Structures are given as C-alpha cells and as structure tokens.
Amino acid sequence: MKHKIIFSLIISVSLIFFSGCSKKTSQDNRVVIGISADIKTLDPLYTLNLNEGRISELIYLSLIGHEWDNENGNITSYPMLAKSWEWINNHKSIKIILRKNLYWSDSSKFTTKDIVFSFDAYSDPKVQSRFYGEFNNFYTDKDSHIDINKSFDVVAPDTVIINFKKNSNPTLFDIDMPILPEHYFIKLERKNYSTAEINFKTIGTGPYALKSWLKNEKIVLKKNSLSYLYSEESINRLIFKIIPNYNSRLIQLQKGEIDILDDIRSDDLDELKKANSLNVAVRKGRSYDYVGLCNIDKDLYQKNGKIVPNGLFGSFKVRKALVHAINRKLIIEEFLNNAAELAVSPVAPIFKFALNKSIQPYEFNPELSKKMLLQLGWIDSDQNGILDKNGKEFSFNLYIPSGNPRRKFTANIIKENLKNIGIEVKVQPVEPSVFFNNMFEKKYDAWIAGWAVPIPIDLKPYWNSDLKVSVANCVGYQNKDVDLLLEKIENTNDANELSTYYKKVQLLIHNDEPVVFLFWIDNITVYNKKLKNISINPLGSIQHCWEWRVDK
Amino acid sequence: MKSVVTKVLIKRITMSLVLLFLLITLIFFLLRISPGNPVQKFVSPLLSPNLVEKVKNSFSLDKSVWLQYTDFVKNLATGNFGISYQYHLPVISVIFTYLPFTIIFSLISFLFQISFGLYSAIKSFNNKGKLIDKILSKSSLVIYSIPSFVIGIFLIYIFSVKLNLFPSADLRSIDFSEFTLPEQLLDYIQHLILPVLTLSLPGIVIYYKYLRENLESINNEGFIRYLRANGISEKIILKKHLLPNAIRPMIAVAGIELGLLLSGALITEVIFSLPGMGRLTVNAILNRDYPLVIGCTFISGILIILTNFIADIVSYKIDKRMIKGL
Numbered sequence: 001m002k003h004k005i006i007f008s009l010i011i012s013v014s015l016i017f018f019s020g021c022s023k024k025t026s027q028d029n030r031v032v033i034g035i036s037a038d039i040k041t042l043d044p045l046y047t048l049n050l051n052e053g054r055i056s057e058l059i060y061l062s063l064i065g066h067e068w069d070n071e072n073g074n075i076t077s078y079p080m081l082a083k084s085w086e087w088i089n090n091h092k093s094i095k096i097i098l099r100k101n102l103y104w105s106d107s108s109k110f111t112t113k114d115i116v117f118s119f120d121a122y123s124d125p126k127v128q129s130r131f132y133g134e135f136n137n138f139y140t141d142k143d144s145h146i147d148i149n150k151s152f153d154v155v156a157p158d159t160v161i162i163n164f165k166k167n168s169n170p171t172l173f174d175i176d177m178p179i180l181p182e183h184y185f186i187k188l189e190r191k192n193y194s195t196a197e198i199n200f201k202t203i204g205t206g207p208y209a210l211k212s213w214l215k216n217e218k219i220v221l222k223k224n225s226l227s228y229l230y231s232e233e234s235i236n237r238l239i240f241k242i243i244p245n246y247n248s249r250l251i252q253l254q255k256g257e258i259d260i261l262d263d264i265r266s267d268d269l270d271e272l273k274k275a276n277s278l279n280v281a282v283r284k285g286r287s288y289d290y291v292g293l294c295n296i297d298k299d300l301y302q303k304n305g306k307i308v309p310n311g312l313f314g315s316f317k318v319r320k321a322l323v324h325a326i327n328r329k330l331i332i333e334e335f336l337n338n339a340a341e342l343a344v345s346p347v348a349p350i351f352k353f354a355l356n357k358s359i360q361p362y363e364f365n366p367e368l369s370k371k372m373l374l375q376l377g378w379i380d381s382d383q384n385g386i387l388d389k390n391g392k393e394f395s396f397n398l399y400i401p402s403g404n405p406r407r408k409f410t411a412n413i414i415k416e417n418l419k420n421i422g423i424e425v426k427v428q429p430v431e432p433s434v435f436f437n438n439m440f441e442k443k444y445d446a447w448i449a450g451w452a453v454p455i456p457i458d459l460k461p462y463w464n465s466d467l468k469v470s471v472a473n474c475v476g477y478q479n480k481d482v483d484l485l486l487e488k489i490e491n492t493n494d495a496n497e498l499s500t501y502y503k504k505v506q507l508l509i510h511n512d513e514p515v516v517f518l519f520w521i522d523n524i525t526v527y528n529k530k531l532k533n534i535s536i537n538p539l540g541s542i543q544h545c546w547e548w549r550v551d552k
Numbered sequence: 553m554k555s556v557v558t559k560v561l562i563k564r565i566t567m568s569l570v571l572l573f574l575l576i577t578l579i580f581f582l583l584r585i586s587p588g589n590p591v592q593k594f595v596s597p598l599l600s601p602n603l604v605e606k607v608k609n610s611f612s613l614d615k616s617v618w619l620q621y622t623d624f625v626k627n628l629a630t631g632n633f634g635i636s637y638q639y640h641l642p643v644i645s646v647i648f649t650y651l652p653f654t655i656i657f658s659l660i661s662f663l664f665q666i667s668f669g670l671y672s673a674i675k676s677f678n679n680k681g682k683l684i685d686k687i688l689s690k691s692s693l694v695i696y697s698i699p700s701f702v703i704g705i706f707l708i709y710i711f712s713v714k715l716n717l718f719p720s721a722d723l724r725s726i727d728f729s730e731f732t733l734p735e736q737l738l739d740y741i742q743h744l745i746l747p748v749l750t751l752s753l754p755g756i757v758i759y760y761k762y763l764r765e766n767l768e769s770i771n772n773e774g775f776i777r778y779l780r781a782n783g784i785s786e787k788i789i790l791k792k793h794l795l796p797n798a799i800r801p802m803i804a805v806a807g808i809e810l811g812l813l814l815s816g817a818l819i820t821e822v823i824f825s826l827p828g829m830g831r832l833t834v835n836a837i838l839n840r841d842y843p844l845v846i847g848c849t850f851i852s853g854i855l856i857i858l859t860n861f862i863a864d865i866v867s868y869k870i871d872k873r874m875i876k877g878l
Binding site: 030032037040041046194195199212214215216217218239241242243244245247248251252255257431432433434437438 | 587588589635638639640641642649650705708712713716719720721722723724726729822823824825826827831832835838839840
C-alpha cells in the first residue's frame with residue numbers, strides 16, 4: 001500500500017512539474033515555418049528541391065528579382081543586386097550596373113568577379129550544378145561550359161556586360177541565378193564543390209543568413225545586417241521546423257507551435273477555417289495531374305528509335321473518347337473537396353497572359369465515348385464485356401506511384417469509368433523511384449502523374465516532337481505545328497506575339513489531347529493571424545518574407 | 553578457462569567481421585539489381601540526352617557493377633563508405649549526425665521495457681488470479697494488438713492536444729539554446745516522454761508476457777516444490793531461484809530487441825519528428841542513395857551483432873556453461 005501511494009505521488013508530482021514548468025521563450029519577433037522534410041544543402045549550386053530553393057534564395061540573391069503580376073498572370077522583374085540593366089547591341093548583350101556598397105555576410109566586398117565566377121561555376125561540367133546544360137543563349141564550348149572571355153566584359157568596377165550568342169533570344173531569366181562568393185570557392189577544386197563546407201555554412205548577400213541547422217529538426221535563419229535588404233522591422237528569426245508527419249504538422253499549426261504551413265489538404269480546410277487564430281489562403285495552382293497515354297509504340301521506339309503510333313492510344317480520336325469517359329469532376333468533388341479546376345491544356349489558368357479562355361473542357365459523356373470508339377471499330381465481338389478490334393482487347397495497365405492517395409483514388413475512378421464503356425484497366429502501383437525512372441524511359445503505355453508548369457512558363461521540354469531534346473515528353477507527342485509555335489515562342493520577346501502563340505499551342509494540344517488533362521490543384525496555405533504584410537502568390541508563400549511583420 | 557574464452561572471443565569477432573562483409577556485399581548487389589535510378593532526381597528535364605549521360609557518369613554508375621564493387625571494397629578497406637548522393641557529405645559523417653540520438657533514445661526505451669516488463673510480471677505473478685493479474689494480462693493483450701502508430705497518435709491526442717501536458721513532437725523546444733542546463737534537461741524529458749512511451753509499450757508487453765509465463769512454468773518445476781517443502785521463504789524462492797531461471801531465456805530476446813531498437817524506430821521517429829536512424833535509412837532507400845544505404849546497413853549490422861554478443865556474455869556470466877553457445 002505504501003509503495004502504491006509513493007508511486008502515485010511521484011507520477012502526480014511529475015505531471016504537475018512537467019506541465020507547470022514554463023520556460024522563458026523569446027517568441028516575439030520570429031516566425032516558425034513547417035516543412036515536411038529536411039533539406040540536403042543550402043548551396044545554390046545544388047539546391048534541387050523546392051524547400052532548398054526557397055530557403056537558399058533568402059540567403060543568396062540574384063542580380064534581378066521577380067514579383068507576381070496578378071493582373072497579367074505573369075512575372076515581372078525588379079532590380080536586386082543589379083541597380084539597373086540595359087539591353088544593348090540589338091538585344092544581344094545586357095549591361096548591368098551593380099548597387100553600391102554590396103557586401104557578403106562575412107563582410108567581404110561584393111564585386112563583378114563574383115558574377116563572372118558564378119556563371120562559370122554553374123556551367124562547369126566538373127561542378128554538375130543544378131543549372132548545368134541550361135546556358136543555351138551563351139557562348140559555350142562543346143561541354144556546355146560558358147566561354148567566359150567571350151561572354152563577359154567587366155567595363156567598370158560596378159559594371160559588367162554579358163554578351164549572348166548571335167542567333168539567340170536572351171531574356172532576363174538567362175541571368176537569373178543566385179550569385180556565389182568567388183572569394184570562398186576560389187580556394188577549392190571544382191570537383192570538390194559538392195562537398196564544400198559552404199553547403200552548411202553559408203556566405204550570402206540576402207536578407208537572411210544561416211544561424212544554425214540541426215539535421216532533421218530545424219533550420220534557423222537570422223537577419224543579415226550587411227544585406228541591402230536589411231530592415232530593423234523585419235522578422236528577426238525564420239525557423240524552418242521539419243515535421244515529416246502531416247497530422248503532426250497540422251496539430252502544431254493549430255496549437256500555435258508553427259506559424260505558417262503550405263500544402264494543406266483540402267479536406268482539412270473546413271476545420272482550419274473555424275480556428276480563430278488562423279488565416280486560410282487558397283490560391284490557384286500551377287500543378288496538374290494527367291493520365292499519360294503513350295502516343296507512340298514504346299517497344300519499337302526503345303528498340304530502334306522508330307516513331308510509330310501506339311496500338312491503343314496512337315489516335316487522338318481514341319484519346320478523346322477516353323476523356324469523355326472519365327468523370328474528372330467527381331474526383332474534384334469527392335477527393336479534392338472542390339479545391340481544383342478542370343484542366344484543358346498544359347497552360348495553368350494563373351498564366352492569364354497566355355491562357356486561351358475559349359477552350360472548354362471535354363464533357364463527361366460515356367455514351368458519346370462509346371459511340372466514338374464504335375466508329376473507330378472497337379466492338380465487344382466476343383461479348384465478354386471488353387471491347388476488341390482485330391482480335392486485340394482494349395485492356396491496359398495503368399501505373400501509379402505508390403503511397404499517393406490522390407492518384408490511387410483517381411486510378412480507381414478511371415478504372416470504374418472505363419469499365420462502363422468496355423475498357424479493362426489494371427491499376428499497378430509502383431514504388432515512386434522506379435515509377436518515375438520507367439516513366440522517363442518510356443516503359444509505360446499508361447500512367448498517372450503530374451507536372452508543375454515552370455515560372456516563367458516553358459512548354460518546349462514537355463511537348464516538342466524531338467524526343468532527344470524533350471526529355472519530359474514522356475508520351476512521345478508529335479505535332480509539327482506545335483513545334484513551330486514553340487520555336488516562335490523561343491524567338492520572340494514581344495508580349496502580344498507570345499500571347500498569340502501560347503493560345504494557338506493550347507488549342508492544338510487540346511485538340512490532340514496527348515494526355516488526359518485531369519485538374520489543376522489549388523495550393524492551400526494556412527498561417528497565424530499574427531503574421532502581417534504577407535502575400536501568398538504563385539512564386540511561393542515565403543517569397544519576400546523580409547517584408548513580413550509580426551503583430552505584437 | 554581463460555584461454556577458452558580468448559579463443560571463443562577471437563572466433564566470434566572473426567565470424568562477425570565475415571558476416572558484416574557478406575551483409576554489405578549482399579546489399580551492394582541487391583541495390584544495383586533492384587529497379588530505380590539514383591540519378592533521376594538530379595537530371596533536369598531541360599538537359600539533352602548527352603548531358604544527361606554526363607551527369608550519370610559523374611555518379612560513377614556508368615562503370616560495370618563488378619568494377620564498382622572492387623572500388624567499393626578498396627574504399628571500405630580504408631574505412632571510406634563514399635559520399636552520400638543526397639547530402640553531399642561522407643556517409644560516416646551523415647550517420648554520426650543521427651546515431652547518437654538513436655543510441656540514447658533506444659537505451660532509454662530499452663531500460664523502460666526491461667524494468668516495467670519485469671516489475672509488472674512479478675506483480676502479476678505475486679497476485680496470481682487476483683484483479684491486478686487479470687488487468688495486466690488482459691491489457692497487455694490489447695496493447696500488443698495495437699499498432700505503435702495508433703498508440704503514438706492516441707498519446708498525442710490525449711496528452712498534447714487535449715491535456716496540453718507534453719509537446720506533440722520534436723526532440724527539443726525551438727528556444728532550447730536559450731535555456732539554462734536544468735531547463736534544457738527538463739525540456740528533453742518533456743519532449744521524450746510520449747515517444748519513449750510509444751516505443752516502449754509494445755516492448756514492455758513482450759517482456760511481461762515472456763517473463764510471466766517463464767515464472768509460471770518454473771514455479772511448477774520439482775525443485776521449486778522441494779524448496780517450498782523445506783520451508784524456504786517465498787521471497788528467497790522468487791529472488792534466488794525463480795527470477796534467475798526465468799530471466800535467463802529472456803536475455804537473448806533482449807539482445808535482439810535492443811539491436812532492433814538501435815537500428816532505428818521509424819514509426820516513432822516519423823510521428824514525433826525525431827532525428828533518428830530509422831528515418832535516415834528509409835529516406836536513403838527511397839532516394840536510392842546507395843552509399844548511405846550500405847553505411848546504414850553496416851552500422852545496424854554492427855549494432856545487432858554487438859548487442860547479441862553482449863547478451864551472450866551476460867548469459868555466460870550468469871551461467872558459465874553457456875560458453876558452448878558463444
């Protein structure tokens with residue numbers, strides 16, 4: 001009995017002690033941002049994933065910055081490290097004048113050498129940076145390494161001219177790379193950049209600098225007083241807290257342990273809207289899900305590179321028949337809680353300047369679908385419930401990445417919908433790493449995946465017919481008219497021409513329906529009401545976070 | 553006797569090294585033949601196939617598997633596991649960022665499992681047929697049948713969301729560095745109570761069940777009846793005869809359990825956002841980070857072999873005849 005009393009006492013005292021202990025916390029001027037996984041590096045040479053890029057861009061600035069122009073649905077540029085710029089030499093060179101008194105966070109002076117070095121490093125095959133191979137408008141050698149002597153003229157301590165190839169059509173995005181500190185990297189061998197200490201101990205020009213990084217726990221940024229963007233009123237500390245479990249992230253948001261969270265699932269919206277301390281921001285997304293239907297015979301293409309229409313999905317008429325048979329609205333209503341929009345083409349509705357509003361989504365009409373397939377000769381000759389033509393049944397494997405509930409739900413709806421019109425679908429979940437590898441290597445006839453449309457919008461890698469150039473054209477889509485328009489888009493900077501070409505491309509792709517465009521998914525961000533001056537736009541929720549303020 | 557022990561030790565260490573080498577060789581080849589491409593995520597869709605090939609070659613995956621293996625063995629001989637594809641850091645330094653937490657967390661949980669398992673089994677045995685015995689027996693079945701992620705979520709809901717007694721996740725508070733030493737210690741304890749409970753509850757039940765049944769079966773042995781007939785007190789019978797005999801078979805189980813705990817407790821680490829080996833290993837596998845997977849396997853292998861070895865030594869200390877089993 002005595003033991004029981006002592007034991008109970010210990011438990012009660014401990015509980016009171018632990019719960020009652022309030023430690024001094026400096027919650028005043030800081031913001032905690034929830035993220036799902038740790039980042040691997042902060043070195044802009046290698047920041048591959050979204051969070052790495054978002055955090056790194058607060059530490060390393062580019063010559064120019066970008067803002068989202070909601071009215072035109074496009075981005076606009078503004079000066080950052082560059083005070084101003086001027087296109088010269090018939091738009092084949094750009095003259096950049098730097099801001100005065102720019103300093104790195106280790107107090108070293110920022111110079112034009114840093115700019116030249118950065119472009120050299122980004123394009124060096126020995127470095128294998130994330131931008132490697134993307135300098136098509138520059139003078140490069142056969143390994144895509146920028147020819148520095150031809151490309152850069154330092155004409156004054158604060159002025160540099162960047163020369164582009166004669167037949168190129170350069171834009172500001174060609175020089176949109178975070179600038180690296182030459183004085184740090186110069187001490188290292190190029191092949192050792194990927195393992196350099198700067199991955200974890202940063203030297204930047206941005207409004208924030210790395211304070212600490214506890215692996216798989218949190219990344220803490222503090223204000224960089226040497227940055228030209230420094231402001232007394234900015235948030236003192238940004239804390240990126242790594243919480244792998246979605247439900248844990250949600251609990252912490254509701255308890256006020258984190259202040260801002262992206263990628264909220266639509267089925268949690270209603271509950272979060274009820275919370276007095278939270279603001280919910282729903283913005284139209286630029287990511288879409290699609291059903292990939294291989295347009296070409298994948299086996300022949302892999303065997304000898306020949307492009308022959310796919311036996312099942314080679315005809316646009318068949319693909320259109322399939323779109324009519326799939327109830328995409330049902331998926332949006334049932335799974336996405338209406339936080340999505342039907343997709344009609346690969347241009348997201350947020351890109352207002354390029355959007356062809358005249359295109360209407362294909363309606364859900366199984367009867368029409370049946371008719372279309374009948375006209376194409378697909379009939380159920382042996383009465384087994386599956387359509388056939390020339391002795392071949394309309395049956396295929398639909399591959400999906402495992403562990404993705406949305407795609408699993410979509411696949412099951414598609415399976416049911418297509419069964420109703422006499423098509424047999426076998427859903428095959430595959431481990432994501434294997435799935436994406438096989439998708440890029442064109443090993444599937446049908447699959448469900450998604451793309452995020454890049455900013456600035458670029459359709460060429462996804463829809464150009466030359467499969468050796470367009471690695472992301474996994475369905476093997478072929479259309480010479482689309483190629484021509486994409487070429488024109490690449491060669492013009494005229495806003496009106498761009499708008500016209502994009503609208504035409506959309507119409508052509510919509511008519512061909514190379515994939516079944518499913519839906520554009522809304523991005524939902526929830527943040528604490530104490531956060532002020534926050535702008536959630538397609539460039540990300542923490543973009544320009546140095547302008548945030550905290551309500552005290 | 554001493555020379556026998558030395559011989560056994562040398563034999564055991566040699567065997568362990570061979571086993572480890574075979575294990576990582578097996579993993580090396582399994583990774584290479586398994587589908588998936590570690591380079592895929594490093595390749596931009598904007599790259600031409602020639603440049604894609606260049607990126608792939610930079611990972612040395614263009615060489616034949618045999619050539620990769622000989623390079624791997626040469627590096628291994630110098631203690632070099634290579635550079636992690638994802639972290640751009642030597643594998644060993646990545647692992648040593650996560651290993652200390654896993655060791656401390658596992659040891660705390662292990663002590664919890666052993667002590668509470670032992671305590672409840674003795675309590676239950678001493679109160680055979682009474683209410684406490686029935687409660688422990690039935691509740692252990694219920695806990696055993698609940699998956700640990702459900703236990704974790706349940707504990708978070710009760711103690712964090714509803715009662716607000718403990719934090720819902722993390723190893724320490726955000727302002728941890730600003731705390732005094734006692735506050736830091738308290739902070740750790742507060743953060744670790746729910747994860748330790750989640751990880752320990754199923755283990756406690758296993759030890760309880762195991763020990764309770766052992767105590768019962770040994771209690772029915774002739775020599776216990778003989779001791780009782782000779783008027784030896786129940787306390788002495790329990791302490792000197794029942795417990796040592798009941799615990800002995802549990803030592804091997806404890807060795808395996810500790811080894812598994814040290815390899816990482818994935819579910820608990822994910823639910824409570826803890827930086828442990830479980831998460832590291834699974835992420836390495838999902839990202840096809842070959843060097844890191846091999847490094848994690850090697851460390852887990854060492855820990856499992858080591859804990860089993862310790863368990864055998866403890867068994868030997870209790871009963872010298874166990875030398876044959878070593």
